[in-house]
Amino acid sequence: MRTRPLRAVLSALGIAIGIAAMIAVVSIPASSAQALRDEIAALGPNLLTAAPGRTFGGDNAELPETAVPMVRRIGPVTDVSGVGVVSATVRRSDRVDAAETSGLAVYAATPDLLRTLRGSVHSGRFLDAVTERYPTVVLGAVAATRLGVDRVTPGASRQVWIGGQWFTVIGILDKMPLAPEIERSVLVGWTAAMERLDFGGHPGAIYLRVESDQVEAVRGVLARTISPERPNEVQVALPSEALAAQRLADSSYNALFLALGGVALLVGGVGVANTMVIAVLERRREIGLRRALGATRRQVRGQFLAESVLLSSLGGIVGVLIGVGVTAVYALSKHWPAVFPPIALLGGVGVAALVGALAGVYPAMRAARLAPTEALA
Structure with a gap:
Protein backbone atom coordinates (compact mmCIF):
# COMPACT_ATOMS: atom_id res chain seq x y z
CA MET A 1 0.00 0.00 0.00
CA ARG A 2 2.92 2.38 0.70
CA THR A 3 4.67 1.60 -2.57
CA ARG A 4 1.50 2.11 -4.65
CA PRO A 5 -0.41 4.88 -2.79
CA LEU A 6 -2.41 6.06 -5.82
CA ARG A 7 -3.77 2.56 -6.43
CA ALA A 8 -4.62 2.19 -2.75
CA VAL A 9 -6.45 5.54 -2.71
CA LEU A 10 -8.46 4.76 -5.84
CA SER A 11 -9.35 1.29 -4.52
CA ALA A 12 -10.52 2.65 -1.18
CA LEU A 13 -12.43 5.49 -2.85
CA GLY A 14 -15.32 3.26 -3.91
CA ILE A 15 -15.67 1.95 -0.33
CA ALA A 16 -15.51 5.52 1.01
CA ILE A 17 -18.25 6.74 -1.34
CA GLY A 18 -20.55 3.85 -0.43
CA ILE A 19 -20.06 4.30 3.32
CA ALA A 20 -20.45 8.08 3.05
CA ALA A 21 -23.74 7.64 1.20
CA MET A 22 -25.04 5.23 3.82
CA ILE A 23 -24.02 7.47 6.72
CA ALA A 24 -25.69 10.47 5.10
CA VAL A 25 -28.87 8.53 4.29
CA VAL A 26 -29.18 7.33 7.90
CA SER A 27 -28.11 10.56 9.62
CA ILE A 28 -30.03 13.13 7.54
CA PRO A 29 -33.47 11.57 8.27
CA ALA A 30 -32.45 11.30 11.94
CA SER A 31 -31.60 15.00 11.93
CA SER A 32 -34.89 15.79 10.17
CA ALA A 33 -36.85 13.73 12.70
CA GLN A 34 -35.15 15.51 15.62
CA ALA A 35 -35.87 18.89 14.01
CA LEU A 36 -39.51 17.84 13.61
CA ARG A 37 -39.74 16.83 17.27
CA ASP A 38 -38.19 20.13 18.33
CA GLU A 39 -40.50 22.06 16.01
CA ILE A 40 -43.64 20.33 17.25
CA ALA A 41 -42.51 20.76 20.85
CA ALA A 42 -42.01 24.49 20.26
CA LEU A 43 -45.30 24.93 18.42
CA GLY A 44 -47.16 22.65 20.78
CA PRO A 45 -48.49 19.16 20.02
CA ASN A 46 -51.71 20.04 21.84
CA LEU A 47 -53.32 22.11 19.06
CA LEU A 48 -56.61 20.77 17.68
CA THR A 49 -58.58 22.13 14.74
CA ALA A 50 -62.22 21.75 13.81
CA ALA A 51 -63.66 22.60 10.40
CA PRO A 52 -66.99 22.05 8.63
CA GLY A 53 -67.26 18.89 6.59
CA ARG A 54 -69.99 17.69 4.26
CA THR A 55 -73.68 17.09 4.77
CA PHE A 56 -75.34 13.80 3.86
CA GLY A 57 -76.47 15.45 0.65
CA GLY A 58 -72.89 16.31 -0.33
CA ASP A 59 -73.19 20.04 0.32
CA ASN A 60 -70.73 22.06 2.37
CA ALA A 61 -71.64 22.02 6.06
CA ARG A 230 -74.91 16.90 13.44
CA PRO A 231 -71.47 15.91 14.81
CA ASN A 232 -70.74 13.99 11.60
CA GLU A 233 -70.52 17.33 9.76
CA VAL A 234 -67.52 18.45 11.84
CA GLN A 235 -63.98 17.45 10.90
CA VAL A 236 -61.51 17.32 13.79
CA ALA A 237 -57.75 17.15 13.15
CA LEU A 238 -54.44 17.25 15.02
CA PRO A 239 -52.13 19.43 12.87
CA SER A 240 -48.93 17.97 14.36
CA GLU A 241 -49.89 14.59 12.85
CA ALA A 242 -50.26 16.18 9.42
CA LEU A 243 -46.88 17.90 9.81
CA ALA A 244 -45.23 14.60 10.74
CA ALA A 245 -46.89 12.85 7.78
CA GLN A 246 -45.68 15.57 5.43
CA ARG A 247 -42.10 15.23 6.68
CA LEU A 248 -42.38 11.44 6.30
CA ALA A 249 -43.50 11.88 2.70
CA ASP A 250 -40.57 14.23 2.07
CA SER A 251 -38.17 11.47 3.20
CA SER A 252 -39.79 8.69 1.13
CA TYR A 253 -36.75 8.51 -1.15
CA ASN A 254 -34.41 7.50 1.68
CA ALA A 255 -34.68 3.83 0.77
CA LEU A 256 -33.69 4.62 -2.81
CA PHE A 257 -30.60 6.55 -1.72
CA LEU A 258 -29.71 3.78 0.70
CA ALA A 259 -29.86 1.31 -2.17
CA LEU A 260 -27.64 3.57 -4.27
CA GLY A 261 -25.17 3.68 -1.39
CA GLY A 262 -25.22 -0.13 -1.30
CA VAL A 263 -24.48 -0.25 -5.03
CA ALA A 264 -21.54 2.13 -4.56
CA LEU A 265 -20.29 -0.06 -1.71
CA LEU A 266 -20.59 -3.15 -3.92
CA VAL A 267 -18.65 -1.44 -6.70
CA GLY A 268 -16.01 -0.44 -4.15
CA GLY A 269 -15.75 -4.05 -2.97
CA VAL A 270 -15.27 -5.23 -6.56
CA GLY A 271 -12.55 -2.60 -6.96
CA VAL A 272 -10.73 -3.85 -3.87
CA ALA A 273 -11.00 -7.45 -5.08
CA ASN A 274 -9.65 -6.45 -8.48
CA THR A 275 -6.72 -4.63 -6.83
CA MET A 276 -5.89 -7.66 -4.72
CA VAL A 277 -6.03 -10.05 -7.69
CA ILE A 278 -3.62 -7.80 -9.59
CA ALA A 279 -1.40 -7.64 -6.50
CA VAL A 280 -1.23 -11.44 -6.39
CA LEU A 281 -0.22 -11.56 -10.06
CA GLU A 282 2.43 -8.86 -9.61
CA ARG A 283 3.90 -10.39 -6.45
CA ARG A 284 4.20 -14.00 -7.53
CA ARG A 285 7.97 -13.96 -6.99
CA GLU A 286 7.52 -12.48 -3.50
CA ILE A 287 4.99 -15.18 -2.66
CA GLY A 288 7.30 -17.90 -4.01
CA LEU A 289 10.26 -16.54 -2.05
CA ARG A 290 8.25 -16.45 1.18
CA ARG A 291 7.04 -19.99 0.63
CA ALA A 292 10.58 -21.17 -0.11
CA LEU A 293 11.79 -19.59 3.13
CA GLY A 294 9.19 -21.52 5.13
CA ALA A 295 5.99 -19.40 5.10
CA THR A 296 2.87 -21.54 5.28
CA ARG A 297 -0.17 -21.17 3.07
CA ARG A 298 -2.05 -19.82 6.06
CA GLN A 299 0.49 -17.04 6.55
CA VAL A 300 0.39 -16.06 2.87
CA ARG A 301 -3.39 -16.13 2.91
CA GLY A 302 -3.46 -13.96 6.05
CA GLN A 303 -1.07 -11.45 4.47
CA PHE A 304 -3.31 -10.70 1.50
CA LEU A 305 -6.53 -10.91 3.51
CA ALA A 306 -5.17 -8.42 6.08
CA GLU A 307 -4.17 -6.04 3.28
CA SER A 308 -7.66 -6.20 1.80
CA VAL A 309 -9.34 -5.58 5.17
CA LEU A 310 -6.97 -2.71 5.97
CA LEU A 311 -7.59 -1.11 2.58
CA SER A 312 -11.37 -1.31 3.00
CA SER A 313 -11.29 -0.17 6.63
CA LEU A 314 -9.35 2.95 5.70
CA GLY A 315 -11.92 3.60 3.00
CA GLY A 316 -14.66 3.09 5.58
CA ILE A 317 -13.11 5.57 8.01
CA VAL A 318 -12.77 8.17 5.28
CA GLY A 319 -16.36 7.44 4.19
CA VAL A 320 -17.65 7.98 7.74
CA LEU A 321 -15.85 11.33 7.92
CA ILE A 322 -17.28 12.37 4.54
CA GLY A 323 -20.78 11.24 5.56
CA VAL A 324 -20.57 13.19 8.83
CA GLY A 325 -19.40 16.28 6.96
CA VAL A 326 -22.17 16.04 4.35
CA THR A 327 -24.81 15.54 7.03
CA ALA A 328 -23.52 18.44 9.13
CA VAL A 329 -23.49 20.82 6.15
CA TYR A 330 -26.97 19.76 5.00
CA ALA A 331 -28.44 19.99 8.52
CA LEU A 332 -26.87 23.42 8.97
CA SER A 333 -28.36 24.64 5.70
CA LYS A 334 -31.82 23.49 6.88
CA HIS A 335 -31.29 24.85 10.43
CA TRP A 336 -31.63 21.31 11.85
CA PRO A 337 -29.66 19.76 14.70
CA ALA A 338 -27.07 17.33 13.27
CA VAL A 339 -27.83 13.84 14.60
CA PHE A 340 -25.46 10.90 14.04
CA PRO A 341 -26.76 7.50 15.22
CA PRO A 342 -23.78 5.69 16.85
CA ILE A 343 -24.81 2.42 15.23
CA ALA A 344 -24.46 4.04 11.82
CA LEU A 345 -20.95 5.37 12.54
CA LEU A 346 -19.65 2.13 14.01
CA GLY A 347 -21.57 0.04 11.50
CA GLY A 348 -20.03 2.01 8.62
CA VAL A 349 -16.50 0.98 9.54
CA GLY A 350 -17.67 -2.56 10.35
CA VAL A 351 -19.44 -2.96 7.00
CA ALA A 352 -16.36 -1.65 5.18
CA ALA A 353 -14.14 -4.19 6.97
CA LEU A 354 -16.61 -6.96 6.14
CA VAL A 355 -16.66 -5.96 2.47
CA GLY A 356 -12.86 -5.96 2.49
CA ALA A 357 -12.77 -9.42 4.03
CA LEU A 358 -15.18 -10.81 1.43
CA ALA A 359 -13.33 -9.06 -1.40
CA GLY A 360 -9.99 -10.44 -0.23
CA VAL A 361 -11.02 -14.08 0.21
CA TYR A 362 -10.47 -15.19 -3.40
CA PRO A 363 -7.17 -13.30 -3.99
CA ALA A 364 -5.82 -14.60 -0.66
CA MET A 365 -6.76 -18.20 -1.46
CA ARG A 366 -5.25 -17.84 -4.92
CA ALA A 367 -2.00 -16.54 -3.45
CA ALA A 368 -1.90 -19.36 -0.90
CA ARG A 369 -2.33 -22.03 -3.60
CA LEU A 370 0.76 -20.91 -5.53
CA ALA A 371 3.58 -23.47 -5.29
CA PRO A 372 7.06 -22.04 -4.57
CA THR A 373 8.58 -23.48 -7.74
CA GLU A 374 5.69 -22.17 -9.87
CA ALA A 375 5.87 -18.69 -8.31
CA LEU A 376 9.67 -18.42 -8.75
CA ALA A 377 9.65 -19.67 -12.34
Whole structure:
Protein backbone atom coordinates (compact mmCIF):
# COMPACT_ATOMS: atom_id res chain seq x y z
CA MET A 1 0.00 0.00 0.00
CA ARG A 2 2.92 2.38 0.70
CA THR A 3 4.67 1.60 -2.57
CA ARG A 4 1.50 2.11 -4.65
CA PRO A 5 -0.41 4.88 -2.79
CA LEU A 6 -2.41 6.06 -5.82
CA ARG A 7 -3.77 2.56 -6.43
CA ALA A 8 -4.62 2.19 -2.75
CA VAL A 9 -6.45 5.54 -2.71
CA LEU A 10 -8.46 4.76 -5.84
CA SER A 11 -9.35 1.29 -4.52
CA ALA A 12 -10.52 2.65 -1.18
CA LEU A 13 -12.43 5.49 -2.85
CA GLY A 14 -15.32 3.26 -3.91
CA ILE A 15 -15.67 1.95 -0.33
CA ALA A 16 -15.51 5.52 1.01
CA ILE A 17 -18.25 6.74 -1.34
CA GLY A 18 -20.55 3.85 -0.43
CA ILE A 19 -20.06 4.30 3.32
CA ALA A 20 -20.45 8.08 3.05
CA ALA A 21 -23.74 7.64 1.20
CA MET A 22 -25.04 5.23 3.82
CA ILE A 23 -24.02 7.47 6.72
CA ALA A 24 -25.69 10.47 5.10
CA VAL A 25 -28.87 8.53 4.29
CA VAL A 26 -29.18 7.33 7.90
CA SER A 27 -28.11 10.56 9.62
CA ILE A 28 -30.03 13.13 7.54
CA PRO A 29 -33.47 11.57 8.27
CA ALA A 30 -32.45 11.30 11.94
CA SER A 31 -31.60 15.00 11.93
CA SER A 32 -34.89 15.79 10.17
CA ALA A 33 -36.85 13.73 12.70
CA GLN A 34 -35.15 15.51 15.62
CA ALA A 35 -35.87 18.89 14.01
CA LEU A 36 -39.51 17.84 13.61
CA ARG A 37 -39.74 16.83 17.27
CA ASP A 38 -38.19 20.13 18.33
CA GLU A 39 -40.50 22.06 16.01
CA ILE A 40 -43.64 20.33 17.25
CA ALA A 41 -42.51 20.76 20.85
CA ALA A 42 -42.01 24.49 20.26
CA LEU A 43 -45.30 24.93 18.42
CA GLY A 44 -47.16 22.65 20.78
CA PRO A 45 -48.49 19.16 20.02
CA ASN A 46 -51.71 20.04 21.84
CA LEU A 47 -53.32 22.11 19.06
CA LEU A 48 -56.61 20.77 17.68
CA THR A 49 -58.58 22.13 14.74
CA ALA A 50 -62.22 21.75 13.81
CA ALA A 51 -63.66 22.60 10.40
CA PRO A 52 -66.99 22.05 8.63
CA GLY A 53 -67.26 18.89 6.59
CA ARG A 54 -69.99 17.69 4.26
CA THR A 55 -73.68 17.09 4.77
CA PHE A 56 -75.34 13.80 3.86
CA GLY A 57 -76.47 15.45 0.65
CA GLY A 58 -72.89 16.31 -0.33
CA ASP A 59 -73.19 20.04 0.32
CA ASN A 60 -70.73 22.06 2.37
CA ALA A 61 -71.64 22.02 6.06
CA GLU A 62 -71.62 25.11 8.28
CA LEU A 63 -70.47 25.45 11.86
CA PRO A 64 -72.91 27.22 14.20
CA GLU A 65 -72.15 30.78 15.29
CA THR A 66 -71.97 29.57 18.90
CA ALA A 67 -69.24 27.02 18.15
CA VAL A 68 -66.34 28.95 19.70
CA PRO A 69 -68.14 29.76 23.01
CA MET A 70 -69.28 26.12 23.23
CA VAL A 71 -65.71 24.84 22.79
CA ARG A 72 -64.49 27.28 25.43
CA ARG A 73 -66.73 25.51 27.96
CA ILE A 74 -64.76 22.24 27.64
CA GLY A 75 -62.71 21.91 30.83
CA PRO A 76 -59.25 20.99 29.48
CA VAL A 77 -59.38 23.69 26.76
CA THR A 78 -56.93 26.48 27.60
CA ASP A 79 -57.25 28.68 24.48
CA VAL A 80 -59.70 28.77 21.60
CA SER A 81 -60.21 31.03 18.61
CA GLY A 82 -61.83 30.84 15.22
CA VAL A 83 -61.60 32.29 11.74
CA GLY A 84 -64.43 32.80 9.29
CA VAL A 85 -64.30 32.56 5.52
CA VAL A 86 -65.08 35.89 3.82
CA SER A 87 -66.35 35.67 0.26
CA ALA A 88 -64.47 38.81 -0.85
CA THR A 89 -61.16 38.61 -2.73
CA VAL A 90 -57.95 40.50 -2.06
CA ARG A 91 -55.84 42.34 -4.66
CA ARG A 92 -52.91 44.71 -4.61
CA SER A 93 -55.01 47.54 -6.00
CA ASP A 94 -58.38 48.27 -7.55
CA ARG A 95 -56.77 48.14 -11.00
CA VAL A 96 -55.91 44.45 -10.77
CA ASP A 97 -58.40 42.15 -12.48
CA ALA A 98 -61.01 40.71 -10.10
CA ALA A 99 -60.12 37.16 -11.14
CA GLU A 100 -56.51 37.64 -10.04
CA THR A 101 -56.64 36.51 -6.41
CA SER A 102 -53.05 35.17 -6.12
CA GLY A 103 -54.50 32.07 -4.47
CA LEU A 104 -55.15 33.97 -1.23
CA ALA A 105 -58.14 33.72 1.09
CA VAL A 106 -59.75 36.42 3.24
CA TYR A 107 -60.56 35.36 6.80
CA ALA A 108 -62.34 37.12 9.62
CA ALA A 109 -60.30 36.78 12.82
CA THR A 110 -60.36 37.79 16.47
CA PRO A 111 -57.47 39.22 18.51
CA ASP A 112 -56.96 35.95 20.45
CA LEU A 113 -56.06 33.96 17.29
CA LEU A 114 -52.34 34.74 17.52
CA ARG A 115 -52.13 33.56 21.14
CA THR A 116 -53.99 30.34 20.36
CA LEU A 117 -51.73 29.48 17.42
CA ARG A 118 -48.61 30.63 19.31
CA GLY A 119 -47.73 32.70 16.29
CA SER A 120 -45.50 35.74 16.10
CA VAL A 121 -45.60 39.01 14.22
CA HIS A 122 -42.81 39.55 11.72
CA SER A 123 -43.52 43.23 11.21
CA GLY A 124 -46.12 45.63 12.59
CA ARG A 125 -48.74 44.35 15.01
CA PHE A 126 -51.69 42.01 15.21
CA LEU A 127 -55.38 42.84 15.47
CA ASP A 128 -56.60 44.15 18.81
CA ALA A 129 -59.92 45.26 20.31
CA VAL A 130 -59.71 48.58 18.45
CA THR A 131 -58.23 47.74 15.05
CA GLU A 132 -60.47 44.70 14.56
CA ARG A 133 -63.40 47.11 14.16
CA TYR A 134 -61.77 49.17 11.39
CA PRO A 135 -60.64 48.42 7.81
CA THR A 136 -57.26 46.98 8.79
CA VAL A 137 -55.68 43.66 7.85
CA VAL A 138 -52.85 41.38 8.93
CA LEU A 139 -51.10 39.36 6.22
CA GLY A 140 -49.87 35.80 6.50
CA ALA A 141 -46.25 35.13 5.51
CA VAL A 142 -47.11 33.79 2.04
CA ALA A 143 -49.81 36.40 1.46
CA ALA A 144 -47.36 39.21 2.19
CA THR A 145 -44.92 37.84 -0.37
CA ARG A 146 -47.57 37.47 -3.07
CA LEU A 147 -48.95 40.94 -2.44
CA GLY A 148 -45.48 42.48 -2.48
CA VAL A 149 -45.52 43.73 1.12
CA ASP A 150 -42.30 42.96 2.97
CA ARG A 151 -42.64 45.18 6.04
CA VAL A 152 -44.99 47.57 7.82
CA THR A 153 -43.58 51.07 8.17
CA PRO A 154 -45.33 53.54 10.51
CA GLY A 155 -46.56 56.53 8.58
CA ALA A 156 -46.21 54.78 5.22
CA SER A 157 -48.55 51.82 5.53
CA ARG A 158 -49.54 49.83 2.46
CA GLN A 159 -53.15 49.18 1.50
CA VAL A 160 -54.86 46.28 -0.25
CA TRP A 161 -58.17 46.15 -2.11
CA ILE A 162 -60.78 43.85 -0.53
CA GLY A 163 -64.42 43.67 -1.56
CA GLY A 164 -64.36 47.07 -3.27
CA GLN A 165 -62.73 48.82 -0.28
CA TRP A 166 -59.25 49.80 0.81
CA PHE A 167 -57.86 48.07 3.89
CA THR A 168 -54.67 49.19 5.61
CA VAL A 169 -51.97 46.59 6.33
CA ILE A 170 -50.99 46.83 10.00
CA GLY A 171 -49.00 43.60 10.39
CA ILE A 172 -47.25 40.65 8.77
CA LEU A 173 -47.05 37.26 10.47
CA ASP A 174 -44.19 34.80 10.63
CA LYS A 175 -44.63 31.31 9.22
CA MET A 176 -47.06 28.96 10.99
CA PRO A 177 -46.24 25.32 10.16
CA LEU A 178 -49.22 24.01 12.13
CA ALA A 179 -51.64 26.38 10.37
CA PRO A 180 -50.40 26.77 6.77
CA GLU A 181 -53.81 28.11 5.69
CA ILE A 182 -53.16 31.21 7.82
CA GLU A 183 -49.90 31.81 5.95
CA ARG A 184 -51.87 32.09 2.68
CA SER A 185 -54.58 34.36 4.06
CA VAL A 186 -55.43 37.97 4.76
CA LEU A 187 -56.93 38.47 8.24
CA VAL A 188 -59.65 41.07 8.75
CA GLY A 189 -61.16 41.90 12.13
CA TRP A 190 -64.30 39.88 12.93
CA THR A 191 -66.43 42.97 13.52
CA ALA A 192 -65.08 44.79 10.46
CA ALA A 193 -65.76 41.73 8.29
CA MET A 194 -69.39 41.58 9.44
CA GLU A 195 -69.99 45.31 8.98
CA ARG A 196 -68.05 45.91 5.74
CA LEU A 197 -67.74 42.56 3.89
CA ASP A 198 -71.10 40.87 4.50
CA PHE A 199 -69.56 38.18 6.67
CA GLY A 200 -72.26 35.99 8.21
CA GLY A 201 -70.51 35.20 11.50
CA HIS A 202 -70.13 31.44 11.05
CA PRO A 203 -66.58 30.20 11.84
CA GLY A 204 -64.86 28.35 9.02
CA ALA A 205 -62.21 26.85 11.30
CA ILE A 206 -61.72 26.62 15.05
CA TYR A 207 -58.31 26.36 16.72
CA LEU A 208 -57.98 25.26 20.33
CA ARG A 209 -55.24 24.43 22.79
CA VAL A 210 -55.86 21.75 25.37
CA GLU A 211 -53.98 20.29 28.30
CA SER A 212 -51.31 17.95 26.94
CA ASP A 213 -52.63 14.83 28.65
CA GLN A 214 -56.22 15.50 27.52
CA VAL A 215 -55.73 15.83 23.76
CA GLU A 216 -57.39 12.57 22.80
CA ALA A 217 -60.21 13.03 25.31
CA VAL A 218 -61.08 16.47 23.95
CA ARG A 219 -60.67 15.21 20.40
CA GLY A 220 -63.32 12.60 21.07
CA VAL A 221 -65.98 15.05 22.30
CA LEU A 222 -65.15 18.09 20.18
CA ALA A 223 -67.43 17.38 17.21
CA ARG A 224 -70.47 16.67 19.41
CA THR A 225 -69.79 19.79 21.47
CA ILE A 226 -69.63 22.03 18.39
CA SER A 227 -72.67 20.55 16.68
CA PRO A 228 -74.70 18.29 19.00
CA GLU A 229 -77.31 17.57 16.35
CA ARG A 230 -74.91 16.90 13.44
CA PRO A 231 -71.47 15.91 14.81
CA ASN A 232 -70.74 13.99 11.60
CA GLU A 233 -70.52 17.33 9.76
CA VAL A 234 -67.52 18.45 11.84
CA GLN A 235 -63.98 17.45 10.90
CA VAL A 236 -61.51 17.32 13.79
CA ALA A 237 -57.75 17.15 13.15
CA LEU A 238 -54.44 17.25 15.02
CA PRO A 239 -52.13 19.43 12.87
CA SER A 240 -48.93 17.97 14.36
CA GLU A 241 -49.89 14.59 12.85
CA ALA A 242 -50.26 16.18 9.42
CA LEU A 243 -46.88 17.90 9.81
CA ALA A 244 -45.23 14.60 10.74
CA ALA A 245 -46.89 12.85 7.78
CA GLN A 246 -45.68 15.57 5.43
CA ARG A 247 -42.10 15.23 6.68
CA LEU A 248 -42.38 11.44 6.30
CA ALA A 249 -43.50 11.88 2.70
CA ASP A 250 -40.57 14.23 2.07
CA SER A 251 -38.17 11.47 3.20
CA SER A 252 -39.79 8.69 1.13
CA TYR A 253 -36.75 8.51 -1.15
CA ASN A 254 -34.41 7.50 1.68
CA ALA A 255 -34.68 3.83 0.77
CA LEU A 256 -33.69 4.62 -2.81
CA PHE A 257 -30.60 6.55 -1.72
CA LEU A 258 -29.71 3.78 0.70
CA ALA A 259 -29.86 1.31 -2.17
CA LEU A 260 -27.64 3.57 -4.27
CA GLY A 261 -25.17 3.68 -1.39
CA GLY A 262 -25.22 -0.13 -1.30
CA VAL A 263 -24.48 -0.25 -5.03
CA ALA A 264 -21.54 2.13 -4.56
CA LEU A 265 -20.29 -0.06 -1.71
CA LEU A 266 -20.59 -3.15 -3.92
CA VAL A 267 -18.65 -1.44 -6.70
CA GLY A 268 -16.01 -0.44 -4.15
CA GLY A 269 -15.75 -4.05 -2.97
CA VAL A 270 -15.27 -5.23 -6.56
CA GLY A 271 -12.55 -2.60 -6.96
CA VAL A 272 -10.73 -3.85 -3.87
CA ALA A 273 -11.00 -7.45 -5.08
CA ASN A 274 -9.65 -6.45 -8.48
CA THR A 275 -6.72 -4.63 -6.83
CA MET A 276 -5.89 -7.66 -4.72
CA VAL A 277 -6.03 -10.05 -7.69
CA ILE A 278 -3.62 -7.80 -9.59
CA ALA A 279 -1.40 -7.64 -6.50
CA VAL A 280 -1.23 -11.44 -6.39
CA LEU A 281 -0.22 -11.56 -10.06
CA GLU A 282 2.43 -8.86 -9.61
CA ARG A 283 3.90 -10.39 -6.45
CA ARG A 284 4.20 -14.00 -7.53
CA ARG A 285 7.97 -13.96 -6.99
CA GLU A 286 7.52 -12.48 -3.50
CA ILE A 287 4.99 -15.18 -2.66
CA GLY A 288 7.30 -17.90 -4.01
CA LEU A 289 10.26 -16.54 -2.05
CA ARG A 290 8.25 -16.45 1.18
CA ARG A 291 7.04 -19.99 0.63
CA ALA A 292 10.58 -21.17 -0.11
CA LEU A 293 11.79 -19.59 3.13
CA GLY A 294 9.19 -21.52 5.13
CA ALA A 295 5.99 -19.40 5.10
CA THR A 296 2.87 -21.54 5.28
CA ARG A 297 -0.17 -21.17 3.07
CA ARG A 298 -2.05 -19.82 6.06
CA GLN A 299 0.49 -17.04 6.55
CA VAL A 300 0.39 -16.06 2.87
CA ARG A 301 -3.39 -16.13 2.91
CA GLY A 302 -3.46 -13.96 6.05
CA GLN A 303 -1.07 -11.45 4.47
CA PHE A 304 -3.31 -10.70 1.50
CA LEU A 305 -6.53 -10.91 3.51
CA ALA A 306 -5.17 -8.42 6.08
CA GLU A 307 -4.17 -6.04 3.28
CA SER A 308 -7.66 -6.20 1.80
CA VAL A 309 -9.34 -5.58 5.17
CA LEU A 310 -6.97 -2.71 5.97
CA LEU A 311 -7.59 -1.11 2.58
CA SER A 312 -11.37 -1.31 3.00
CA SER A 313 -11.29 -0.17 6.63
CA LEU A 314 -9.35 2.95 5.70
CA GLY A 315 -11.92 3.60 3.00
CA GLY A 316 -14.66 3.09 5.58
CA ILE A 317 -13.11 5.57 8.01
CA VAL A 318 -12.77 8.17 5.28
CA GLY A 319 -16.36 7.44 4.19
CA VAL A 320 -17.65 7.98 7.74
CA LEU A 321 -15.85 11.33 7.92
CA ILE A 322 -17.28 12.37 4.54
CA GLY A 323 -20.78 11.24 5.56
CA VAL A 324 -20.57 13.19 8.83
CA GLY A 325 -19.40 16.28 6.96
CA VAL A 326 -22.17 16.04 4.35
CA THR A 327 -24.81 15.54 7.03
CA ALA A 328 -23.52 18.44 9.13
CA VAL A 329 -23.49 20.82 6.15
CA TYR A 330 -26.97 19.76 5.00
CA ALA A 331 -28.44 19.99 8.52
CA LEU A 332 -26.87 23.42 8.97
CA SER A 333 -28.36 24.64 5.70
CA LYS A 334 -31.82 23.49 6.88
CA HIS A 335 -31.29 24.85 10.43
CA TRP A 336 -31.63 21.31 11.85
CA PRO A 337 -29.66 19.76 14.70
CA ALA A 338 -27.07 17.33 13.27
CA VAL A 339 -27.83 13.84 14.60
CA PHE A 340 -25.46 10.90 14.04
CA PRO A 341 -26.76 7.50 15.22
CA PRO A 342 -23.78 5.69 16.85
CA ILE A 343 -24.81 2.42 15.23
CA ALA A 344 -24.46 4.04 11.82
CA LEU A 345 -20.95 5.37 12.54
CA LEU A 346 -19.65 2.13 14.01
CA GLY A 347 -21.57 0.04 11.50
CA GLY A 348 -20.03 2.01 8.62
CA VAL A 349 -16.50 0.98 9.54
CA GLY A 350 -17.67 -2.56 10.35
CA VAL A 351 -19.44 -2.96 7.00
CA ALA A 352 -16.36 -1.65 5.18
CA ALA A 353 -14.14 -4.19 6.97
CA LEU A 354 -16.61 -6.96 6.14
CA VAL A 355 -16.66 -5.96 2.47
CA GLY A 356 -12.86 -5.96 2.49
CA ALA A 357 -12.77 -9.42 4.03
CA LEU A 358 -15.18 -10.81 1.43
CA ALA A 359 -13.33 -9.06 -1.40
CA GLY A 360 -9.99 -10.44 -0.23
CA VAL A 361 -11.02 -14.08 0.21
CA TYR A 362 -10.47 -15.19 -3.40
CA PRO A 363 -7.17 -13.30 -3.99
CA ALA A 364 -5.82 -14.60 -0.66
CA MET A 365 -6.76 -18.20 -1.46
CA ARG A 366 -5.25 -17.84 -4.92
CA ALA A 367 -2.00 -16.54 -3.45
CA ALA A 368 -1.90 -19.36 -0.90
CA ARG A 369 -2.33 -22.03 -3.60
CA LEU A 370 0.76 -20.91 -5.53
CA ALA A 371 3.58 -23.47 -5.29
CA PRO A 372 7.06 -22.04 -4.57
CA THR A 373 8.58 -23.48 -7.74
CA GLU A 374 5.69 -22.17 -9.87
CA ALA A 375 5.87 -18.69 -8.31
CA LEU A 376 9.67 -18.42 -8.75
CA ALA A 377 9.65 -19.67 -12.34
